[in-house]
Amino acid sequence: MPYKDKRKQSLAQYKYQKSKKGKATRSKYLRSKNAQTLRILRDNKLKEEVLTHYSKSGHLNCCWKSCCVSDLDMLSLDHIKDDGSKDRKQNNFLTGIKWYRWLRIHGFPKGLQTLCWNHQWKKRLGGRYALVR
Ligand SMILES: [Zn+2]
Secondary structure, three states: OOOOOHHHHHHHHHHHHHOHHHHHHHHHHHHOHHHHHHHHHHHHHHHHHHHHHOOHHHOOOOOOOOOOOOOHHHEEEEEOOOOHHHHHHHOOOOOHHHHHHHHHHOOOOOOEEEEEHHHHHHHHHHHHHHHHO
16 A cells, blocks of 8 residues: 555554564464575575685685685684684674674674685684694
């Protein structure tokens, strides 16, 4: 229904969204395949943007020396100084896409790098073996 007054339109939309019928319609939409696909595409785009920012030379790839993994599903963020636990406590335990969103909003803070899962694991093992030796 067209409104001449934008405030009235906005108020009517708000009331509809809060109504039982509005909530049911939104819930049905959010569970639809179309909405899920759009959400996945949007989240992948954000993940790619964040991981590219923390990659070397502005290209999406692992920061490990001579590693050429650039598959989005195989890459993740790594705390360079292994202070991820402290960082999560400070940022309300944000993980996954919510953390990527937080990073973008806060201007990509320093101290992170993009690593592939194999090199994340290798870095962790290297630290553990370094303590044993
Ligand atoms: Zn790698």
